[in-house]
Amino acid sequence: MKLLLVEDDAAMAQALRLALERxxxxxxxxxxxxxxxxxxxxxxxxxxxxxxxxxGMDGLQVLHRLRAEHIAVPVLVLTARGAVGDRVLGLNAGADDYLSKPFDLDELEARVRALLRRRHGREAEAPIACGPLRLDRESGAFQLGDALLELPPREHALLKALIARPGHAVPKEKLFRVVFPMEEHIQFEAIEVVAYRLRKKLAGAGVSLITLRGLGYLLRADTAPLP
Incomplete structure (x- = not known):
């Protein structure tokens, strides 16, 4: 699921991006x-x-132009303007939902998923699968075959990022940001340790974590060919 975050506050944008990627x-x-x-x-x-x-062009102008051109991308407005009049302006301009800052990340995620459900029906909430491995979007739980796969937080974050794009290489740099958000003291090579531990837990289960030198890591079902 691809999101476009439009936010001019660099620190907030970075924090939100990392949280949503996780x-x-x-x-x-x-x-x-x-x-x-x-x-x-x-x-x-x-x-x-x-x-x-x-x-330059503020959010309301973006919304007006977007809807005037019949571009139907769902839009959730995030703003410090919390007054009822401002909410009405945003919704009348074409926003699908409105969330005032500061907000709770769980509520933000729930509202984004609600937008996607309304656009795509329940398909947006269908489990993500890679061979026998499945991720339940609602609970965030992994199931491997008929058993629940319990993982430490960092391995869980890594596997969640990989299963979002099964069969595609995900760069180490991106995975490092997901697994070690805002942890500048951690060395970059630490992502290799997390990947090694996760690979061992998936071994022989019908799904593999593959290292692609110079590209990153890839998750694939053992029956699927490498790209």
Whole structure:
């Protein structure tokens, strides 16, 4: 599930991006309205998280132009403007939902998933699978065959990021940010230790964690060929 985060506060954008990636989303970011409109036109995501206070073209202008061009990307407005009048303006401009800052990350995730359900039906909440391995989107639990797969938090975060794109290489740099968010004291090579431990737990179970030198890691069913 691809999200476009439109937020001009760099620190908040970084924190939100890391938090959402840990929850299984693929997040792109831009910091101004004109750039956001261009991306929504040419590479529309599954949903957009849009701040209203942006340099140049503000969020309301982005919404007006987006809907005038009949671009139907679901938009969740994130803003410090909490007054009822501002919420009404955002919804009338074409927003699908509205969340005032500060907000709870669990509520943000729930609202994003609700937007996706409304757009795609229940398909958005179907389990992600790779061979015998399945991830329940609602609970975040992994099941391997008929058994629950219990993992430490870092291995869980790594596997969640990999199963979001089964059969595709995910760069080590991106995985490091997901597994070790805001932990600048951790050495980059630590991601290899987490991957090694996870690989051992998946061995012989019908799904493999593959190292692709120079590209990153890839999760695939043992019956699937390498790309």
């Amino acid at each position: 929850r299984g989303f693929e997040v792109d970011h831009c910091g101004d309205g004109a750039q956001a409109l261009a991306r929504l036109r040419h590479t529309p995501p599954d949903a957009a998280l849009l701040d209203l206070t942006l340099p």
